[in-house]
Amino acid sequence: xxxxxxxxxxxxxxxxxxxxxxxxxxxxxxxxxxxxxxxxxxxxxxxxxxxxxxxxxxxxxxxxxxxxxxxxxxxxxxxxxxxxxxxxxxxxxxxxxxxxxxxxxxxxxxxxxxxxxxxxxxxxxxxxxxxxxxxxxxxxxxxxxxxxxxxxxxxxxxxxxxxxxxxxxxxxxxxxxxxxxxxxxxxxxxxxxxxxxxxxxxxxxxxxxxxxxxxxxxxxxxxxxxxxxxxxxxxxxxxxxxxxxxxxxxxxxxxxxxxxxxxxxxxxxxxxxxxxxxxxxxxxxxxxxxxxxxxxxxxxxxxxxxxxxxxxxxxxxxxxxxxxxxxxxxxxxxxxxxxxxxxxxxxxxxxxxxxxxx
Ligand code: NCD
Numbered sequence: 001x002x003x004x005x006x007x008x009x010x011x012x013x014x015x016x017x018x019x020x021x022x023x024x025x026x027x028x029x030x031x032x033x034x035x036x037x038x039x040x041x042x043x044x045x046x047x048x049x050x051x052x053x054x055x056x057x058x059x060x061x062x063x064x065x066x067x068x069x070x071x072x073x074x075x076x077x078x079x080x081x082x083x084x085x086x087x088x089x090x091x092x093x094x095x096x097x098x099x100x101x102x103x104x105x106x107x108x109x110x111x112x113x114x115x116x117x118x119x120x121x122x123x124x125x126x127x128x129x130x131x132x133x134x135x136x137x138x139x140x141x142x143x144x145x146x147x148x149x150x151x152x153x154x155x156x157x158x159x160x161x162x163x164x165x166x167x168x169x170x171x172x173x174x175x176x177x178x179x180x181x182x183x184x185x186x187x188x189x190x191x192x193x194x195x196x197x198x199x200x201x202x203x204x205x206x207x208x209x210x211x212x213x214x215x216x217x218x219x220x221x222x223x224x225x226x227x228x229x230x231x232x233x234x235x236x237x238x239x240x241x242x243x244x245x246x247x248x249x250x251x252x253x254x255x256x257x258x259x260x261x262x263x264x265x266x267x268x269x270x271x272x273x274x275x276x277x278x279x280x281x282x283x284x285x286x287x288x289x290x291x292x293x294x295x296x297x298x299x300x301x302x303x304x305x306x307x308x309x310x311x312x313x314x315x316x317x318x319x320x321x322x323x324x325x326x327x328x329x330x331x332x333x334x335x336x337x338x339x340x341x342x343x344x345x346x347x348x349x350x351x352x353x354x355x356x357x358x
Contacts, residue, residue, distance in 0.1 A: 001027060002022035002023045003154075004023050004150070004155065009148070009151050009152075012151055013147070017038055018040050020037075020040070024150070026348060028348055030345070031045070032346065032348075032350060033342070034161050034346055035150040035154075035162045035346075036161075036164060036346065037164045037171070042173070042216060042219065044220065047219060050181075050338060050345065051185075051341075053344065053345060054334070054340065056353055056354055057337055057340050060358040061100060065358070067100075070101055071099075072102055073101050073102060073349055074098075074103045074347060075102035075103075077102075077134045077135065077347060078105070078106065078132065079094075079103050079104075079106075079134065079135040079137060080106050080132070080135070080136045081094060081095060082107070082108050082125075082126075082136055082137065083107070083139040083165065084109075084110070084116075084140050085141050087109075087166070088311070089335065090139065090166060090174070090175065093178075093336045094137050094163075094165060094343075095107075096336045097339035097343055098340075101343060103135075106133060115128075122145060123148075123152050126153060127153075127156060130153055130158045135160055135161050135163065135343070135346070136149070136160065136161075136163070138165060139164075140166075140167055140168070143167055143168035144170070145168075146163075146164035147164075149162055150162040161346045161347075163342070166208060168208065170208055171208055172208040172209045172211075173212050174335070174338070174342065175208075175309050175335070176209065176215070176216045177338045178331060178334045178335035178339070179213045179267070179309070179331065180216050180217075181338045182330060183198075183265060186265070186305050186327060187264070193223070194221040195221065195223070196224075197224045197263050197264050198217060198223060198264065198265045198267060199226045199228055199256075199266045199267065200213075200214070200228065200229075201228040201267065201292070202287075202290055202315055203229065203269055203270065205232075207269040207309075209269065209309040210235065211236075211238075214242075214243070215239075215242060217248075218242065218243065222249070224250065225243065226251045226253060226259050226262075227252045228253050228255065228256050228259050228290065229290060230286060230287060230289075233285065233287075234252060235252065254289065256290055256292070257295070257296060260296045260299045261299050261301075263301070263304055264305070265306075266292060266307065267308070268306065268307070269308070269309065269315070271285075271287060271313070291315050291316070291317070294317060294320075297319070300325060302325075304325060306320060306323075306325055306326050306327060306328065308331070310328055310331075310332065
């Protein structure tokens with residue numbers, strides 16, 4: 001079994017993401033992630049197990065007895081939510097997921113209130129958190145930081161799991177999990193997710209949710225991915241390379257209306273202008289054709305869905321909000337269930353919950 005203690009940071013950091021997967025698994029043979037760092041750690045088997053566990057937790061939580069049972073499952077654990085980038089949903093849904101399982105939480109939401117402000121290194125801060133907590137859920141503007149921290153902790157006297165809640169422009173694996181969970185649920189009584197067409201629209205260059213979800217979709221059969229964006233914000237080469245390598249059908253275009261007509265799911269994203277290199281750079285790009293409005297809604301198939309990781313600006317008109325195909329509100333709630341499933345399995349409690357009497 002591959003262990004993070006058996007490999008140097010230099011060797012680990014240069015491996016392909018797929019090859020890093022076994023190092024991040026629990027050591028109990030369950031194949032479930034111990035650290036969750038990027039989408040490449042998940043395969044279809046793991047995704048389906050997590051979705052079943054999320055459904056199970058959702059069901060158990062419906063009765064008071066069930067909810068109290070769940071609140072006891074991880075009542076002996078504490079989790080630290082360490083968010084040094086803005087967040088509403090990701091923070092709150094992880095918090096709610098911890099609460100469902102009885103986990104006590106602590107949080108830092110602004111690096112200016114932590115000792116990093118006094119010059120403490122990330123390594124020392126994380127080591128500090130691990131002295132008081134049993135898991136760290138972290139969001140950071142720095143690409144690869146969660147990975148480095150996972151390696152550091154696994155090689156410390158107090159190894160605890162790290163969960164990446166968004167790393168720079170790079171990855172957002174738990175968002176991709178809730179997106180997949182939403183897609184699976186949306187199509188479960190309609191022939192399943194295989195063979196579907198998913199359209200990504202908006203800022204595909206800097207949207208980390210797009211990179212993570214695009215990868216997870218490759219774990220399903222014959223899904224076509226269409227990337228619709230202004231040319232300045234088109235999907236980056238590394239995403240396309242993976243699709244080519246895995247022989248996935250894809251198209252790159254700029255016509256949202258045409259794409260909407262053939263889409264099973266349209267995944268809208270906001271312009272990520274916080275990453276602009278010079279002030280106002282995004283505002284110069286013409287994004288007017290990359291918005292989902294009444295005209296696009298009229299072209300969308302009856303059983304197709306609209307998704308968005310949120311927050312939105314004006315890329316989905318509020319006139320779509322009450323349409324039964326608007327799935328972005330449900331996506332949020334799905335995030336709580338799938339994150340509870342992920343947290344429970346990183347602590348090794350998948351079977352306990354699946355097999356409980358509720
Ligand atoms: C996304 C993010 O932070 O990457 N939001 C989220 O986590 N739900 C998308 C975004 O900020 O546009």
